[in-house]
Amino acid sequence: MTKKQRVLAVIERLKKEYPEASCTLAYEDAWQLLVSVRLAAQCTDARVDQITPLLYEKFPSVAALAAADPSEIEAIVRPCGLGPSKARDISKCMRVLHEQYDDQVPTTFEELLALPGVGRKSANLVMGDVFGKPAIVTDTHCIRLCNLIGLVDNIKDPAKVERELWKIVPPEEGNDLCHRFVLHGRAVCVARRPQCDVCCLADVCKHAAAR
């Protein structure tokens, strides 16, 4: 089975298993997704979703966050961990949106990537979820599952995994596939104790075949 055949089978199986594929972070506007994804580094999505309503109650817009002192942002986002750097990045990012983009989120990958605190993962997430463009979000679940299933060969670097996946995943499928990797990585293919016996991918998975 080639990697291309394997990934097409994985896409079909996971679609049946998880019909709803969407971001697990709560947001109403594109700029809020940028804030949430920055807060989600080394933190759970559930914790982020508890904190962001408190942040938006005090700072309900890009302009309000841009005008805030980073210490005021940090006081609220501290429970997400890495408070000082996350608050600093959010502050800088919102200031750029306010000053250069009229409070809007830019629509190209390159512009997103140039924003303070925005990496490839965040830029892809916004491209896919907000703008409906082809995107591949290589988070920890995606990287673990792709290596286990055999879609990549012992590659842990997010950018390299992304590059390999672009070669085999139909562009229009990438964004939803990555959301489904997260769901499957939480429910079945959990870290260090994958539940291969009940997994819908067992017959197309390299790890399961090698057991």
Ligand code: SF4
């Ligand atoms: S068969 Fe096992 S290792 Fe492969 S995806 Fe399923 S749970 Fe993960």
